[in-house]
Amino acid sequence: MTATRIAPLALYQEVAERLRQRIFSHELPPGTWVDEQALAEQYGISRTPLREALKVLASEGLVTLKPRRGCYVTEISERDLDEIFTVMALLEGQCARETTQRANEADIARLKRIHADLERAAQTGDINGFFEANQAFHHGLQEIADNRWLLQVITDLRKVIKLSRHHSLFSEGRLEQSLAEHRAILDALLSRDAVGAELRMREHIGSGRTALARVAEAKNRAA
Numbered sequence: 001m002t003a004t005r006i007a008p009l010a011l012y013q014e015v016a017e018r019l020r021q022r023i024f025s026h027e028l029p030p031g032t033w034v035d036e037q038a039l040a041e042q043y044g045i046s047r048t049p050l051r052e053a054l055k056v057l058a059s060e061g062l063v064t065l066k067p068r069r070g071c072y073v074t075e076i077s078e079r080d081l082d083e084i085f086t087v088m089a090l091l092e093g094q095c096a097r098e099t100t101q102r103a104n105e106a107d108i109a110r111l112k113r114i115h116a117d118l119e120r121a122a123q124t125g126d127i128n129g130f131f132e133a134n135q136a137f138h139h140g141l142q143e144i145a146d147n148r149w150l151l152q153v154i155t156d157l158r159k160v161i162k163l164s165r166h167h168s169l170f171s172e173g174r175l176e177q178s179l180a181e182h183r184a185i186l187d188a189l190l191s192r193d194a195v196g197a198e199l200r201m202r203e204h205i206g207s208g209r210t211a212l213a214r215v216a217e218a219k220n221r222a223a
Contacts, residue, residue, distance in 0.1 A: 010049075010052075011045065011049040012049040012050075012052035012053045012056065013053070013056070015043060015045065015049055015050055015052075015053035016052075016053035016054075016056040016057055018043070019039075019053060019054075019057060020057060020060075020062065020159075023057070023062050023063075023073055023162075023163070024159075024162045028073050029073065030073050030074060030075040030076060030163050031072060031073060031075045032072065032073045033070055033071070033072055034054065034063060034070065034071040034072065034073065036050055036051070036054075036070070036071070054071050058071075060156060060159055060160075061074055061156070061159070061160045062074055062159060062160070062163065073163075074160070074163055075163075076160065076161075076163040076164055078213070078216070080160075081161070081164060081209065081212065081213075082209070084157055084160060084161060085161075085205060085206065085208070085209035087157065088154065088157055088158075088161075088205050089201075089202040089205040089206055090202070091150055091153060091154050091157075092138065092141075092154060092201050092202075092204075092205055093198040093199070093201045093202040093205070094150065094198065095141055095142050095145045095147070095150050095154065095201070096141055096145075096185060096188075096189075096194075096197040096198050096200070096201035097194045097195070097197060097198040098144075098145035098146075098147060098150075098194075099141045099142075099144045099145045099189065099197070100188065100189050100192055100193065100194040100197045100198075101194050102144055102145060102146060103144050103189065107140075107144045108189065108190065110140060111137065111140055111141070111144075111186065111189065112186070114133055114136050114137045114140055115133075115137060115182060115183075115186050117129070117132075117133035117136070118130060118133045118134065118137065118179060118182055119179065121133055122175055122176065122179045125175070127167075127169050127170070127175065130169065130175055130178075130179075131167075131169060134178065134182070137182060142154060164212065167212075167215065168208045168209075168211035168212040168215060169211075170215050171211035171212070171214045171215050171218075172214075174207075174211040177207060177211075178204070178207070178208070181200065181203065181204040181207060182204070184200045184204075185197060185200045185201055185204060188200050
C-alpha cells in the first residue's frame with residue numbers, strides 16, 4: 001500500500017478562521033454582504049478556497065448563502081436569541097449535572113481557581129477579564145462533563161450568540177448578578193448536588209438572556 005501524505009491545514013480552513021474572527025469582532029457586522037471578489041484579492045487567493053470557507057461558516061450559522069443574491073453575515077433576531085437561550089439553558093444545565101457527577105478533586109480545584117479569577121475581575125470592574133473567566137468556567141464544566149456531543153452543540157450555539165450586537169454584561173448590575181449565580185453553581189458542585197447545579201445553571205443562562213434584552217432595549221431607546 002502506498003502511503004498518502006497528510007496535507008497541512010487546508011487553505012479554506014485558515015480563511016474560514018480569519019473570516020470567523022472578523023465576524024465575531026463585528027468588523028463584518030450582521031447583514032453585511034460578503035464581497036467575494038474583494039476578499040479573494042485581499043487575501044491573495046482564488047475564489048475556490050474562499051467559497052469553501054463560506055460553506056463552513058454557513059454550516060455554523062454565521063453566514064447565510066442566498067441563491068442569486070450572494071452571501072451575507074447572518075442577522076440574528078430577538079426571537080432567534082429567545083430560542084437559542086432556551087436550548088442553551090437545557091444543554092448547559094445537563095452539562096452542570098453531569099459535571100457534578102463526574103468531577104474529581106483536581107477538577108473541582110481547577111473550577112475554584114477559575115472562579116477566583118471571576119471574583120477578582122468583578123472586584124475591579126474588569127468586564128473583559130470577567131467575560132474571559134466566565135467563558136473558561138463554562139468550558140471547564142463542559143470538559144469535565146466529557147460529553148463531546150454536548151460540547152459540540154453548545155460551542156456552535158455560542159458562536160451564533162456572538163452575532164448579537166449587544167453584550168449582557170453591559171446591563172446595569174449584571175456583572176454582580178452573574179457572579180452571584182456562579183457562586184451558586186459552584187456551591188452546588190461542591191456539595192455534589194447534581195439537580196441543584198442543573199437548576200442554577202438554567203437560571204444563570206436565563207438571566208443572561210434577560211440582561212441581553214435590557215441592553216438591546218436601552219440602545220433602541222437611545223437611538
